[in-house]
Amino acid sequence: MFDSHFHLTDPRLNTLPEIEQGQCCGVEIGADFESLPDVFAFANRHEQVYCTAGVHPAYADVYSANDLENFVAEHISNPKFVAIGECGLDYHRPDLPSREQQIEVFKHQIHLADRYAKPLVVHSRDAWEDTVEILIANKSKLKNGVLIHCMSYTAEQATFLINQLSGIDVYFAFGGHLTYKNKEYLHDTLRVIPLNRILIETDAPYLAPVPKRSEVNRPEFILYTAQIMAKVLRKTVAEIENLITTNAYRFYQIKTAQ
Numbered sequence: 001m002f003d004s005h006f007h008l009t010d011p012r013l014n015t016l017p018e019i020e021q022g023q024c025c026g027v028e029i030g031a032d033f034e035s036l037p038d039v040f041a042f043a044n045r046h047e048q049v050y051c052t053a054g055v056h057p058a059y060a061d062v063y064s065a066n067d068l069e070n071f072v073a074e075h076i077s078n079p080k081f082v083a084i085g086e087c088g089l090d091y092h093r094p095d096l097p098s099r100e101q102q103i104e105v106f107k108h109q110i111h112l113a114d115r116y117a118k119p120l121v122v123h124s125r126d127a128w129e130d131t132v133e134i135l136i137a138n139k140s141k142l143k144n145g146v147l148i149h150c151m152s153y154t155a156e157q158a159t160f161l162i163n164q165l166s167g168i169d170v171y172f173a174f175g176g177h178l179t180y181k182n183k184e185y186l187h188d189t190l191r192v193i194p195l196n197r198i199l200i201e202t203d204a205p206y207l208a209p210v211p212k213r214s215e216v217n218r219p220e221f222i223l224y225t226a227q228i229m230a231k232v233l234r235k236t237v238a239e240i241e242n243l244i245t246t247n248a249y250r251f252y253q254i255k256t257a258q
Protein backbone atom coordinates (compact mmCIF):
# COMPACT_ATOMS: atom_id res chain seq x y z
CA MET A 1 0.00 0.00 0.00
CA PHE A 2 1.40 3.39 -0.97
CA ASP A 3 2.21 5.51 2.07
CA SER A 4 2.02 9.14 0.96
CA HIS A 5 4.00 10.60 3.87
CA PHE A 6 6.69 9.14 6.09
CA HIS A 7 10.01 10.03 7.71
CA LEU A 8 11.91 6.76 7.60
CA THR A 9 15.32 8.40 7.88
CA ASP A 10 14.36 9.17 11.48
CA PRO A 11 16.92 7.47 13.76
CA ARG A 12 14.12 5.55 15.51
CA LEU A 13 13.32 3.76 12.24
CA ASN A 14 16.40 3.49 10.10
CA THR A 15 17.63 0.29 11.68
CA LEU A 16 14.39 -1.65 11.18
CA PRO A 17 15.06 -4.58 8.83
CA GLU A 18 11.93 -4.05 6.72
CA ILE A 19 13.03 -0.50 6.02
CA GLU A 20 16.66 -1.38 5.38
CA GLN A 21 15.51 -4.10 2.99
CA GLY A 22 13.31 -1.65 1.14
CA GLN A 23 9.99 -3.33 1.94
CA CYS A 24 8.16 -0.05 2.01
CA CYS A 25 6.57 2.02 -0.65
CA GLY A 26 5.81 5.70 -0.49
CA VAL A 27 7.20 9.19 -0.10
CA GLU A 28 9.98 10.21 2.26
CA ILE A 29 9.13 13.77 3.26
CA GLY A 30 11.72 16.50 3.66
CA ALA A 31 10.97 18.56 6.76
CA ASP A 32 14.14 20.41 7.61
CA PHE A 33 16.89 21.67 5.37
CA GLU A 34 19.71 19.90 7.21
CA SER A 35 18.34 16.43 6.55
CA LEU A 36 17.40 16.86 2.87
CA PRO A 37 20.57 15.12 1.60
CA ASP A 38 19.66 12.06 3.73
CA VAL A 39 16.07 12.15 2.50
CA PHE A 40 17.19 12.16 -1.14
CA ALA A 41 19.87 9.51 -0.56
CA PHE A 42 17.25 7.27 1.08
CA ALA A 43 14.88 7.62 -1.88
CA ASN A 44 17.70 6.99 -4.34
CA ARG A 45 18.60 3.80 -2.45
CA HIS A 46 15.10 2.32 -2.36
CA GLU A 47 13.28 1.61 -5.59
CA GLN A 48 9.74 2.20 -4.28
CA VAL A 49 10.53 5.31 -2.28
CA TYR A 50 10.17 8.86 -3.62
CA CYS A 51 11.04 12.11 -1.85
CA THR A 52 10.15 15.75 -1.35
CA ALA A 53 12.12 18.88 -0.51
CA GLY A 54 10.65 21.24 2.03
CA VAL A 55 10.86 22.88 5.41
CA HIS A 56 8.29 22.26 8.16
CA PRO A 57 7.08 25.37 10.05
CA ALA A 58 9.00 24.16 13.13
CA TYR A 59 12.19 25.11 11.27
CA ALA A 60 10.96 28.44 9.89
CA ASP A 61 13.41 30.39 12.06
CA VAL A 62 16.44 28.68 10.53
CA TYR A 63 15.13 28.93 6.99
CA SER A 64 17.13 30.24 4.11
CA ALA A 65 15.08 30.84 0.97
CA ASN A 66 18.27 30.79 -1.11
CA ASP A 67 19.52 27.50 0.30
CA LEU A 68 16.23 25.73 -0.39
CA GLU A 69 15.92 27.26 -3.84
CA ASN A 70 19.46 26.15 -4.73
CA PHE A 71 18.80 22.64 -3.44
CA VAL A 72 15.61 22.35 -5.48
CA ALA A 73 17.27 23.66 -8.64
CA GLU A 74 20.16 21.25 -8.20
CA HIS A 75 17.91 18.19 -7.78
CA ILE A 76 15.07 19.07 -10.12
CA SER A 77 16.02 16.43 -12.71
CA ASN A 78 16.04 13.58 -10.13
CA PRO A 79 13.00 11.42 -11.05
CA LYS A 80 12.56 10.49 -7.37
CA PHE A 81 11.93 14.14 -6.43
CA VAL A 82 8.14 14.42 -6.54
CA ALA A 83 6.94 17.44 -4.52
CA ILE A 84 7.68 20.57 -2.52
CA GLY A 85 6.95 20.34 1.22
CA GLU A 86 6.08 19.61 3.83
CA CYS A 87 5.47 23.26 4.51
CA GLY A 88 2.74 25.24 6.18
CA LEU A 89 1.59 26.53 9.52
CA ASP A 90 1.56 25.01 12.99
CA TYR A 91 -0.03 27.13 15.71
CA HIS A 92 -0.54 24.14 18.01
CA ARG A 93 2.87 24.10 19.63
CA PRO A 94 3.73 27.29 21.53
CA ASP A 95 7.46 26.70 21.15
CA LEU A 96 7.53 27.08 17.37
CA PRO A 97 8.77 30.08 15.36
CA SER A 98 6.52 33.14 15.13
CA ARG A 99 3.45 33.13 12.91
CA GLU A 100 5.01 35.82 10.73
CA GLN A 101 8.09 33.66 10.13
CA GLN A 102 5.99 30.57 9.41
CA ILE A 103 3.82 32.47 6.93
CA GLU A 104 6.78 33.86 5.03
CA VAL A 105 8.44 30.45 4.73
CA PHE A 106 5.15 28.83 3.68
CA LYS A 107 4.57 31.42 0.94
CA HIS A 108 8.07 30.98 -0.42
CA GLN A 109 7.54 27.23 -0.79
CA ILE A 110 4.23 27.81 -2.60
CA HIS A 111 6.22 29.97 -4.99
CA LEU A 112 8.83 27.20 -5.44
CA ALA A 113 6.15 24.60 -6.21
CA ASP A 114 4.79 26.84 -8.94
CA ARG A 115 8.18 27.78 -10.32
CA TYR A 116 9.39 24.17 -10.51
CA ALA A 117 6.00 22.71 -11.47
CA LYS A 118 5.73 20.37 -8.47
CA PRO A 119 2.74 19.51 -6.30
CA LEU A 120 2.72 21.03 -2.80
CA VAL A 121 2.49 19.09 0.50
CA VAL A 122 0.93 21.22 3.23
CA HIS A 123 1.14 20.80 7.00
CA SER A 124 -1.58 22.71 8.86
CA ARG A 125 -2.29 22.30 12.56
CA ASP A 126 -4.62 24.59 14.50
CA ALA A 127 -4.02 27.16 11.77
CA TRP A 128 -7.02 26.68 9.54
CA GLU A 129 -7.90 30.31 8.81
CA ASP A 130 -4.43 31.48 7.86
CA THR A 131 -3.75 28.32 5.85
CA VAL A 132 -6.91 28.73 3.83
CA GLU A 133 -6.41 32.44 3.33
CA ILE A 134 -2.88 31.90 1.98
CA LEU A 135 -3.89 29.00 -0.28
CA ILE A 136 -6.82 30.95 -1.74
CA ALA A 137 -4.70 34.07 -2.29
CA ASN A 138 -2.11 31.91 -4.09
CA LYS A 139 -4.55 29.74 -6.01
CA SER A 140 -2.87 30.52 -9.34
CA LYS A 141 0.36 28.97 -8.00
CA LEU A 142 -1.29 25.64 -7.10
CA LYS A 143 -1.85 24.34 -10.61
CA ASN A 144 0.28 21.26 -9.88
CA GLY A 145 -1.98 20.19 -7.05
CA VAL A 146 -1.97 20.58 -3.30
CA LEU A 147 -2.18 17.98 -0.53
CA ILE A 148 -3.38 18.73 2.98
CA HIS A 149 -1.36 16.15 4.89
CA CYS A 150 -2.58 14.62 8.16
CA MET A 151 -6.03 16.09 7.63
CA SER A 152 -7.39 17.17 11.01
CA TYR A 153 -10.17 19.59 10.06
CA THR A 154 -13.95 19.16 9.81
CA ALA A 155 -16.17 18.19 6.91
CA GLU A 156 -17.39 21.81 6.59
CA GLN A 157 -13.84 23.11 6.44
CA ALA A 158 -12.83 20.54 3.83
CA THR A 159 -15.86 21.38 1.69
CA PHE A 160 -15.13 25.10 1.98
CA LEU A 161 -11.54 24.64 0.80
CA ILE A 162 -12.53 22.37 -2.10
CA ASN A 163 -15.08 24.96 -3.25
CA GLN A 164 -12.75 27.93 -2.87
CA LEU A 165 -10.00 26.16 -4.79
CA SER A 166 -12.27 24.92 -7.58
CA GLY A 167 -10.22 24.06 -10.63
CA ILE A 168 -7.26 23.05 -8.44
CA ASP A 169 -6.60 19.41 -7.54
CA VAL A 170 -6.87 19.41 -3.74
CA TYR A 171 -5.99 16.13 -2.03
CA PHE A 172 -6.36 15.15 1.63
CA ALA A 173 -4.23 12.54 3.40
CA PHE A 174 -5.54 10.75 6.48
CA GLY A 175 -3.19 9.30 9.07
CA GLY A 176 -3.43 7.47 12.39
CA HIS A 177 -5.81 10.19 13.62
CA LEU A 178 -8.60 8.48 11.72
CA THR A 179 -8.44 5.58 14.17
CA TYR A 180 -8.59 7.71 17.36
CA LYS A 181 -11.76 7.85 19.45
CA ASN A 182 -11.49 11.61 20.01
CA LYS A 183 -11.13 12.22 16.26
CA GLU A 184 -14.27 10.44 15.09
CA TYR A 185 -15.45 13.66 13.41
CA LEU A 186 -12.81 12.86 10.79
CA HIS A 187 -15.07 10.06 9.54
CA ASP A 188 -17.48 12.80 8.38
CA THR A 189 -14.61 14.73 6.83
CA LEU A 190 -13.55 11.63 4.92
CA ARG A 191 -17.07 11.13 3.55
CA VAL A 192 -17.30 14.59 1.93
CA ILE A 193 -14.02 14.31 0.04
CA PRO A 194 -14.23 13.04 -3.56
CA LEU A 195 -12.91 9.47 -3.75
CA ASN A 196 -10.20 10.44 -6.22
CA ARG A 197 -8.75 12.98 -3.76
CA ILE A 198 -8.14 10.71 -0.74
CA LEU A 199 -4.73 9.45 0.39
CA ILE A 200 -3.42 7.54 3.42
CA GLU A 201 -0.18 8.20 5.23
CA THR A 202 1.52 6.93 8.35
CA ASP A 203 3.66 10.04 9.07
CA ALA A 204 5.97 7.43 10.66
CA PRO A 205 7.55 7.61 13.22
CA TYR A 206 4.71 9.85 14.47
CA LEU A 207 0.99 9.31 15.04
CA ALA A 208 0.75 5.53 15.21
CA PRO A 209 -2.82 4.28 14.67
CA VAL A 210 -4.88 2.33 17.20
CA PRO A 211 -4.10 -0.40 18.34
CA LYS A 212 -0.40 0.53 18.04
CA ARG A 213 -0.81 4.04 19.34
CA SER A 214 1.81 3.77 22.06
CA GLU A 215 4.44 2.48 19.65
CA VAL A 216 6.80 4.17 17.22
CA ASN A 217 4.82 4.29 13.98
CA ARG A 218 6.11 2.42 10.95
CA PRO A 219 4.93 1.76 7.38
CA GLU A 220 3.24 -1.58 8.00
CA PHE A 221 0.81 0.08 10.45
CA ILE A 222 -0.85 1.81 7.49
CA LEU A 223 -3.12 -1.23 7.39
CA TYR A 224 -4.96 -0.14 10.58
CA THR A 225 -5.84 3.24 9.08
CA ALA A 226 -6.88 1.55 5.83
CA GLN A 227 -9.20 -0.78 7.76
CA ILE A 228 -11.01 2.14 9.40
CA MET A 229 -11.17 3.99 6.10
CA ALA A 230 -12.69 0.91 4.43
CA LYS A 231 -15.35 0.72 7.14
CA VAL A 232 -16.24 4.42 6.90
CA LEU A 233 -16.42 4.36 3.09
CA ARG A 234 -18.10 0.93 2.98
CA LYS A 235 -15.40 -0.59 0.84
CA THR A 236 -13.01 -3.53 1.16
CA VAL A 237 -9.44 -2.97 2.30
CA ALA A 238 -8.30 -4.14 -1.15
CA GLU A 239 -10.46 -1.46 -2.79
CA ILE A 240 -9.00 1.18 -0.47
CA GLU A 241 -5.48 0.00 -1.23
CA ASN A 242 -6.15 0.34 -4.94
CA LEU A 243 -7.81 3.71 -4.57
CA ILE A 244 -5.14 5.37 -2.46
CA THR A 245 -2.28 3.97 -4.51
CA THR A 246 -3.81 5.23 -7.75
CA ASN A 247 -4.51 8.61 -6.15
CA ALA A 248 -0.99 8.90 -4.75
CA TYR A 249 0.62 8.15 -8.12
CA ARG A 250 -1.61 10.76 -9.74
CA PHE A 251 -0.98 13.44 -7.10
CA TYR A 252 2.79 12.93 -7.02
CA GLN A 253 2.89 12.59 -10.84
CA ILE A 254 4.70 9.27 -10.59
CA LYS A 255 4.82 7.41 -13.86
CA THR A 256 4.40 3.68 -13.44
CA ALA A 257 4.76 0.74 -15.73
CA GLN A 258 1.33 -0.56 -14.64
Ligand SMILES: [Zn+2]
Nearest residue numbers: 005029086203
Ligand atom coordinates in the same frame (compact mmCIF):
# COMPACT_ATOMS: atom_id res chain seq x y z
ZN1 LIG B 1 5.49 14.75 8.32
